[in-house]
Amino acid sequence: MVKFKYYTKADILHYTSTREGEVKLGENLNAGLDTSTKYAIIGLPESIGVKLNKGIGGTETLWPNFLQSFCNIQATDLLLGANITVVGHLEIENDVTVEEIDNLVTTLITEILQSGNIPIIIGGGHNNAYGNIKGSSLHFNQPINVINLDPHADFRRLEGRHSGNGFSYAMYEGFLDKYAVVGLHHNYNSQAMLDRMAQNPNIQCSFYEDIFIKEQVTFREAIQNARSFVQNRPIGLEIDLDSIEYSLTSAMTPCGLQSKDVRQFVYAISQLSQVAYLHIAEGASQLDNGKSNLMMGKLVSYLVSDFVRG
16 A cells, blocks of 8 residues: 655654754745645655666665755755745555556646645655656646656666656656656666667767766756757656765666766756756665665755755
8 A cells, every 4th residue: 555644844843953043944844735835845765666676675765864954954045945845755555566656656746736836756766757757747738858867767668667667658658758868877778778769869868978988078068958958848857866976876886976966967957947846766875785874865955955946
């Protein structure tokens, strides 16, 4: 069984450490669905799609770690928090399928967009991109475009839903029109998948090696090329934390982007008026193999605050 827990203000204050003479973000954040705010944050603490894609589980641990960090950001004139609501988080009981999660995420995204908010989706595997895209497409009554910062294209075969084929399913079913991927790694995308993508005029890719090793294009140019490619429709912004060097994820890498690069990327895309949502996926504070990094929540807090400020 899969369901959604809607938050109250008490749920948010539980994560907030108050201090005399200061105002923490959690003190100003709203709770639950709120039509008076601009941004609505939801948590998807699950790793079912990751495990089905032969990845290491643990992505369900990012959400509470993120909340602990985000609620304790200082509230200032640049980020007061009053225009943000924390809606709640996904709850899973017993064994569920990725398709069941897809259905709930789709409903949630549509519901949030209809309330006038921009969804910010935290946690879980990249399987949840499908629900983000479908829910947005249903709301806007048209296919949407997506920019994905990711070393993996997640455009695997239609072989049953998992974290590696959310974008291929979304495009096959008509919810995704144009797909731009920034920062792919040559070592971790199959030739068969790259061939399928190269034959599709609605897919654009840039490779990490072309940007940072061969220096054939700058990172700024790669971002601008992706922006230009997707600007004719509402845009979903997908961030896979696998892209950040030594970030704790289901497929962590010793060779990737620096956190400041990803912050610049998020800020640059957030300024587009067509941005429909932000999804930060695949991160964990503790993996099933025992590795842990409690700084992951703080990292994601930086990315969310950059998006809101943008």
